Amino acid sequence: xxxxxxxxxxxxxxxxxxxxxxxxxxxxxxxxxxxxxxxxxxxxxxxxxxxxxxxxxxxxxxxxxxxxxxxxxxxxxxxxxxxxxxxxxxxxxxxxxxxxxxxxxxxxxxxxxxxxxxxxxxxxxxxxxxxxxxxxxxxxxxxxxxxxxxxxxxxxxxxxxxxxxxxxxxxxxxxxxxxxxxxxxxxxxxxxxxxxxxxxxxxxxxxxxxxxxxxxxxxxxxxxxxxxxxxxxxxxxxxxxxxxxxxxxxxxxxxxxxxxxxxxxxxxxxxxxxxxxxxxxxxxxxxxxxxxxxxxxxxxxxxxxxxxxxxxxxxxxxxxxxxxxxxxxxxxxxxxxxx
Ligand code: A2P
Numbered sequence: 001x002x003x004x005x006x007x008x009x010x011x012x013x014x015x016x017x018x019x020x021x022x023x024x025x026x027x028x029x030x031x032x033x034x035x036x037x038x039x040x041x042x043x044x045x046x047x048x049x050x051x052x053x054x055x056x057x058x059x060x061x062x063x064x065x066x067x068x069x070x071x072x073x074x075x076x077x078x079x080x081x082x083x084x085x086x087x088x089x090x091x092x093x094x095x096x097x098x099x100x101x102x103x104x105x106x107x108x109x110x111x112x113x114x115x116x117x118x119x120x121x122x123x124x125x126x127x128x129x130x131x132x133x134x135x136x137x138x139x140x141x142x143x144x145x146x147x148x149x150x151x152x153x154x155x156x157x158x159x160x161x162x163x164x165x166x167x168x169x170x171x172x173x174x175x176x177x178x179x180x181x182x183x184x185x186x187x188x189x190x191x192x193x194x195x196x197x198x199x200x201x202x203x204x205x206x207x208x209x210x211x212x213x214x215x216x217x218x219x220x221x222x223x224x225x226x227x228x229x230x231x232x233x234x235x236x237x238x239x240x241x242x243x244x245x246x247x248x249x250x251x252x253x254x255x256x257x258x259x260x261x262x263x264x265x266x267x268x269x270x271x272x273x274x275x276x277x278x279x280x281x282x283x284x285x286x287x288x289x290x291x292x293x294x295x296x297x298x299x300x301x302x303x304x305x306x307x308x309x310x311x312x313x314x315x316x317x318x319x320x321x322x323x324x325x326x327x328x329x330x331x332x333x334x335x336x337x338x339x
Contacts, residue, residue: 004032005329005338008067008091010059010082011074012036012047015166016096019322020071025050027326030333037062038074064089068338071325072096087125092332094127094325098212101128101220108223110135111327112271113142118331127328130224131216132320133157133236133245138224139293139319140272140312141251143265145225149254151306152231155217158239158246159202160283162317164189172240194240202236211236244283245316250301250309259300262308266295271319274298281313288315291323 007024011017017038024031034049037059046053059078064070064086072079072086073096083093083100100106107120108128121127130138133155141150161168167189175185175195185193191201203212210218218232266274273292275281281294293314301307314320332338 003338004030005069005333006032006035006067007069007071007329008035008037008062008064008086010037010070010072010078011096012056013038013042013045014073015162015169015317016073016321017071018047019317020073020325021047021049023318023322023326027330029326029329032068033066035062035067064091067091069329069332070094071322071329073321073325083126084124090125092121092125092127092337094129094328096129096321096325098131098216099128100124100126101130101216102223103128108220109328109331110138110224110324111331112269113138114224114226115331118328118335121337127332129321129325129328130220131213132163132316133159133213133234133247134217134220134224135320135324136245136293136312136314136316137217137247137249138221139314140249140266140269140295140310142225143269143272144251144253144257144262144308145227145230147261147265148257150225150230150251151254152252153221153233154250155232155234156248157202157217157234157236158198158241158248158283159236160241160243160245160316161190161194161238162243163202163238163245163320168194169242172242176240190238194238196240198240199238200235202238210234241283243289243315243317244287244313245320246281246283247312248309249312250307252301252304253306253308256306257308259298259308263298266298280311283313283315287313289318290315291318293319 045056076097076099107117161172213236214234217234275296280296297311
């Protein structure tokens with residue numbers, strides 16, 4: 001019999017957890033027993049996997065000796081407690097929260113970009129999955145960085161509400177309905193009204209005037225590309241889109257490179273779909289429900305001799321989270337880490 005991997009999905013009832021279950025099935029990952037874990041609120045709920053109903057169990061009562069792989073997406077405080085427990089029990093954790101990302105001994109992996117760092121997980125049995133906005137940006141920038149070196153990135157994001165989990169999706173839907181029915185609007189997940197609006201704040205502000213989400217893009221990009229000299233200047237904005245993050249990425253390179261050569265690099269880049277001519281991707285029509293990182297509007301930056309600009313779009317719940325985690329699991333499998 002071919003080898004199977006007993007797998008636990010932590011946060012199985014959440015937006016990313018549900019996508020993880022779907023993607024494990026879609027990509028035929030050789031799941032043996034599947035354990036779906038969430039809070040006591042969801043105990044006994046049933047979710048579908050390969051045509052079967054699987055009961056949701058309580059995370060706080062689960063014995064991680066039973067699983068070889070743990071896909072975590074239940075928030076930083078949950079990972080802080082349970083990921084080390086799982087790791088010690090011999091379960092390899094792919095953690096989708098920001099909790100461990102910047103820890104030296106924990107690899108931060110995007111399979112198309114830095115698969116060679118995967119083996120660093122052995123010390124803690126934990127691999128961190130990067131921030132959704134960072135993932136799609138580094139997938140698109142990696143081949144250019146390898147070819148000519150990137151010195152500076154100026155990026156503005158246009159991020160979907162699903163980045164804030166199921167609660168974000170429900171808030172946009174609820175507020176849109178309320179406004180169209182001239183009812184009052186309540187904001188619980190977002191700092192202010194998101195329906196028919198744009199919010200230049202994702203997560204809390206830090207002392208330097210940037211938000212936590214923005215600083216994730218700065219620090220994680222350097223860690224993944226293994227280059228502490230790259231300067232990153234982000235503005236992260238939430239917009240009323242359900243699925244798919246978009247980014248206007250402006251970057252400068254060490255050596256000059258033409259638009260045609262950059263286009264060629266992106267056409268060959270793993271995980272990238274380069275759009276033709278002036279056509280461009282949009283989150284709802286290209287990214288939502290799909291796997292690639294789409295790139296369009298590639299052009300020379302008029303204001304800088306070594307500058308280029310492009311528009312990068314991807315499904316934040318899939319490539320930005322669940323798909324990347326499953327790809328990491330596939331890499332673990334192909335390298336024989338499940339014993
Ligand atoms: P639950 O549905 O039982 O609350 P999202 O990111 O879409 O908001 O989803 C968060 C996920 O994390 C859900 O599956 C949620 O489960 C889970 N979760 C939240 N708090 C806990 C907890 N204390 N223990 C286990 N799972 C939790």
